[in-house]
Each structure stands twice: as structure tokens, then as C-alpha cells.
Amino acid sequence: xIVALAGGVGGAKLAQGLQLALPPGxxxxxxxxxxxxxxxxxxxxxxxxxxxxxxxGLANPETGWGIAGDxxxxxxxxxxxxxxxxxxxxxxxxxxxxxxxxxxGAGATLTAVAAELADALGVPSxxxxxxxxxxxxxxxxxxxxxxxxxxxxRRRQRDDVLGVSFAGIDDARLPDGVAAAIAAAELxxxxxxxxxxxxGPILAVPGMxxxxxxxxxxxxxxxxxxxxxxxxxPADRMLGTLGHAVSAAGVAGLYAGWVDAMVLDAAxxxxxxxxxxxxxxxxxxxxxxxxxxxxxxxxxxxxxxxGRGLVAGRGRPSPVPAGSGAP
Amino acid sequence: xIVALAGGVGGAKLAQGLQLALPPGxxxxxxxxxxxxxxxxxxxxxxxxxxxxxxxGLANPETGWGIAGDxxxxxxxxxxxxxxxxxxxxxxxxxxxxxxxxxxGAGATLTAVAAELADALGVPSxxxxxxxxxxxxxxxxxxxxxxxxxxxxRRRQRDDVLGVSFAGIDDARLPDGVAAAIAAAELxxxxxxxxxxxxGPILAVPGMxxxxxxxxxxxxxxxxxxxxxxxxxPADRMLGTLGHAVSAAGVAGLYAGWVDAMVLDAAxxxxxxxxxxxxxxxxxxxxxxxxxxxxxxxxxxxxxxxGRGLVAGRGRPSPVPAGSGAP
Numbered sequence: 001x002i003v004a005l006a007g008g009v010g011g012a013k014l015a016q017g018l019q020l021a022l023p024p025g026x027x028x029x030x031x032x033x034x035x036x037x038x039x040x041x042x043x044x045x046x047x048x049x050x051x052x053x054x055x056x057g058l059a060n061p062e063t064g065w066g067i068a069g070d071x072x073x074x075x076x077x078x079x080x081x082x083x084x085x086x087x088x089x090x091x092x093x094x095x096x097x098x099x100x101x102x103x104x105g106a107g108a109t110l111t112a113v114a115a116e117l118a119d120a121l122g123v124p125s126x127x128x129x130x131x132x133x134x135x136x137x138x139x140x141x142x143x144x145x146x147x148x149x150x151x152x153x154r155r156r157q158r159d160d161v162l163g164v165s166f167a168g169i170d171d172a173r174l175p176d177g178v179a180a181a182i183a184a185a186e187l188x189x190x191x192x193x194x195x196x197x198x199x200g201p202i203l204a205v206p207g208m209x210x211x212x213x214x215x216x217x218x219x220x221x222x223x224x225x226x227x228x229x230x231x232x233x234p235a236d237r238m239l240g241t242l243g244h245a246v247s248a249a250g251v252a253g254l255y256a257g258w259v260d261a262m263v264l265d266a267a268x269x270x271x272x273x274x275x276x277x278x279x280x281x282x283x284x285x286x287x288x289x290x291x292x293x294x295x296x297x298x299x300x301x302x303x304x305x306x307g308r309g310l311v312a313g314r315g316r317p318s319p320v321p322a323g324s325g326a327p
Numbered sequence: 328x329i330v331a332l333a334g335g336v337g338g339a340k341l342a343q344g345l346q347l348a349l350p351p352g353x354x355x356x357x358x359x360x361x362x363x364x365x366x367x368x369x370x371x372x373x374x375x376x377x378x379x380x381x382x383x384g385l386a387n388p389e390t391g392w393g394i395a396g397d398x399x400x401x402x403x404x405x406x407x408x409x410x411x412x413x414x415x416x417x418x419x420x421x422x423x424x425x426x427x428x429x430x431x432g433a434g435a436t437l438t439a440v441a442a443e444l445a446d447a448l449g450v451p452s453x454x455x456x457x458x459x460x461x462x463x464x465x466x467x468x469x470x471x472x473x474x475x476x477x478x479x480x481r482r483r484q485r486d487d488v489l490g491v492s493f494a495g496i497d498d499a500r501l502p503d504g505v506a507a508a509i510a511a512a513e514l515x516x517x518x519x520x521x522x523x524x525x526x527g528p529i530l531a532v533p534g535m536x537x538x539x540x541x542x543x544x545x546x547x548x549x550x551x552x553x554x555x556x557x558x559x560x561p562a563d564r565m566l567g568t569l570g571h572a573v574s575a576a577g578v579a580g581l582y583a584g585w586v587d588a589m590v591l592d593a594a595x596x597x598x599x600x601x602x603x604x605x606x607x608x609x610x611x612x613x614x615x616x617x618x619x620x621x622x623x624x625x626x627x628x629x630x631x632x633x634g635r636g637l638v639a640g641r642g643r644p645s646p647v648p649a650g651s652g653a654p
Binding site: 041072075082083090091092095101102105 | 342368391394401402404407408409410417418420425429443447448
């Protein structure tokens, strides 16, 4: 079993690559749910749905999110009723939200609903929400504290991010299925998702970091920063305004203590020695920019080959005697 | 102010005719809500929406219900998720249900939501649910007791109707706006809707019949039975299996005591003398079969002219001394 940690579009691409590279059923994807919110009375789970649609082969290749060929008649009719159509939801996409909202209202867990959706859409991998409890990313900006989608979609990430918090995180429980998957994993892959607002909330679920640190499997992370820029989204600016180095090495620094190894893009190959020397992480330098499915699979295969050759060592009692010069 | 009582398609047609024939704002339509039900976690109000879409000029002219040109991507995607798409809901139509469900969940009354929807879609008439409380028509058949839409849509009205009841009706309250509209009306028009399952529930709301009987305005009903058949729906078979005469006169008999006058189709002109003699109702015989908007307006104008010439007399102390031979 391979476990991937993922946010939205970038994470979904590598998750799809892993699914293509592995036997059916060998992948579990732990997905950020701190972007989730309610709109029009429906529960919207952007990252879960992006991973779902991508793994189901339904994702819109233009945007990375939403369903290919989806129409917008429902949203248009909501606008006619005076509702603000600021968050783009397609007609087929609405079905997901309607179904999920009803199931949650009937008492189903988000985990159960994600499994149902994955099953209905023929996804061979397991889709695991990071928690079944409600967590909400809040972003502090010069314009004040914003709900995540307000910052991300409505205001198009134009605000400097001065702080990030996850409301509800202290009460969020680690689902048994997530804990079991991490404990049983052969390899754990941190997808190239935003370290602050995608991987950050996953890691902040009480018990998650301890589970990752205690896992027998090595943990390998793919840098979402390539050549000093985020391939998608505001991760680069966000790292900068929060005082982190805007580089693959900066991401590696954030992940130190629970990640064993980093996969860097060829553009950042010069950072590999520093990451190895300063953080004690193994590195793989390769082309990490994913396009269509074949390139996702190719990267996944390289990550799998690299990761399977690693020995987990981070954050656990070192096999090397104290004082012997371990990094 | 003219008040119309209406169910779905047939009632909506005459309501549209009345709206076309009257100055804007002079029509209030009291609509059956006993067909309402929940589907996919959304509150569906078939008759309210049929009247809404018809008065807004959006109705599908082929079916009489739904929105013209609407698509079915959401329902198709729900089917892909394993949900049974037995009840046809269009993409634009879903917006109505989503909006309404959210507003009801936030504590708005059905009356308030109906007013918002009518306003948003530019309807100049008032749309008044018969009650804000939940009432559900149940149909007893040889196959057992069925929820209304189960009988009406899923089983296509194939079952004989042996009995009809309205669950929740005893606790349903007459909205103030309905009581006020009836009290202030110049004329009350009972649209050609199913007497049992459309007009029946409206009349069964506690206080409704008393309000109608106490109204200063005359009440005129348009027969939904023409030539011994319902123009649409199962009213004819339902009247028969419930032991009523399947005729305009049979409908008049059901309405006796609270309706002053009947409008009959020319095909039933021979029943006019009987209705007048046996029930004391005035009658108008004309072409009651409505097609496009112009024929709806023409019938409405005839009904208005006829109704305005009437003096209300049903169910109230007769101005004629007892024993003087009043019918």
C-alpha cells in the first residue's frame, strides 16, 4: 500500500500518476479538507473532488478542477434568482455536492461519502479525508481575516498572506482508516501541494504527525516549488510573506523532521547538496512538471523507485549512537 | 384583488390567463403544497414551481412543468452516482430547489421563499403556498398506501385510488397572507385543477374553508373535467374509483357549499341546468380547453366577466327567509 498526501490540482496529478503506476487498490490518498465550505446550503469539498475527478478520469484538463465538459445551467439559474455565482460549480459537479450534503445530513461520515463517490465513479484507489470533522483554513491578510475560498477564489489570491490558521483543528479527529493506512504503508508520498494550506492542515490534524513519524515507511515529498515559483496557486508568494525561503530547499526545511527525502525538479538540482547536508534528506532530481497522464505516471514511477530504496529515519530514535556525528 | 386556487399544470394555465387579463399585482394564487416532498435532500414543490415558472413565462410548453429548454446534466450525474433519477429535475430547476432548501433551512417560511422566487423571476402576481407547514398527500391503492409522487410520477398513476389523505393537515396553519387575500378578494377563482388532490388539500387546511365561506367575494370554479375526462392527469379515474360522478356536475357536487358558480366546457353544456337546479350554482358554458397564452387569457377574461356579475351566496345565511323555496 502506498499512501499519498494531497491537496488539490497539483496533488491530484501525482496521485493519478501513482494510481496508473500501481496495481489497482494499492493507493490510498489522504486529502486536505480544510478548504471545505458551505455554499447554497451544500457542502463543497474542493480538494476531495479534484482528487476524485482526477482519479476517475473525469477532471477538466484545462483547469485541473471540475468535470470535463461540464455545463453551468444550475449556477446560471441561481444567479437569476439573485445568488452570487462567484464560485464556479458545474451541473455535474452539483450532483456530487447534492449527494454528499444529503448523505452527511443523514449521518454518514465524510470518509464514508468519499468512499461511496470513489466507488460510484470507478476509482480503484482509496480516497481518505484527513478528518471527518470540520476544519476551516483562515487566512490573515492586510484586508483582514478571510475564509479560505474568499481569499483563494473570490479575491483571486491577491492579498498578502500574513498568517494561516485552521479553525476547528484542535477538535479534529484522525480517522481510523487514515491511521491504519499510514501504519501499513510501504511508502508515503507527499504530493506537490501547497505546503502551507494543503499539506499544512493534513499535518495539523491531532495525531497525524505522530502517525507519520511512527510509520515504518519512508516519507518522500515532491517539491511544489520549481525554479523559485509555484507551478500553480499562491504557494510561492505565501511562503515568502510568511518568512520562508521560496525554494525547494525552503519546502524541505518546512518538512524536516517527518520527511525522509525530497524530489526536486531539475531546475533546482543545485539545491540538492544543501538539502542533503543541512537536513539529512535524500534527494532525487528529475523533471517534476506534470502534463498529461503519461508524464504523471512517469514521475510517479520515479518517485516509487526512489522511495522504495529509502530507509525511514526522520524524527525517530537514531540507530546511530548519540554524539557520533549524525546530521 | 383576484384570488385563484391552483394545483399544477391546469391551474397554472388559468392563473397565467388571469395574470395576463389583470393589471400587474391584482392576482394572488393560493397553491397546493401537499404534493411537496424531499428528494436528494432538497425540498421539491411541484405545484408551486409549475405556477411560478408558468407565471414567469419560463414553463416548458411541451410538458406544462419544468423550465423550457432545461437540460438534465445534474440528474444524469446523480444517476452516475447511483441515485435513481425517477423524478425529472432539470439543471435550472435544481437551482430553485437548492435555493429554497437553503432558505428553509435558514428559517425562512415557504411563503417568504415563494415571494422571493416570484420577485426574482419578475412575476407580478403573488404566489401563496396554502400553508407553511408540511402536508403530504397519501394515496391508498390496491398496492398499498403510496406517497403522492410515488403514485403520480414513479408509478405513472397506474393504481386505482381507493382513498386519499393529507398527512399533517390537522396541524397545518393558514398563513395570514392567504386569509387576508381571501378576505380582501373581489373574486375567487378555483382553477381547473384536480378536485381531490389539488383543490382538496387547499380546502382541507384548517380555517381555509371557513375563510372561503366567509369571503365577501363570489367563488367561481372552472371544471377540470371536460366531456367526462380530465384534460390532464388522473382526476377522472380518481373521481370514479372514489365514487364520484366523473363529470363537471360531479365536480360541482364536490364544491357545493363553498362555490357559487361553475364554468363548464361547451361539451358539458347539457349539465348546466342540472347544476343550477340541484346545487343552486350559476353556470357559464364556454370553451375551457386552454392552449397557448392567448387562449388562457381569453378564458380568464370570460371567467372574470362572469364572476364579477355574481353575488356570493353559498354557505352563508341566506338573504331569503327560510322556507321560501331557496335551492
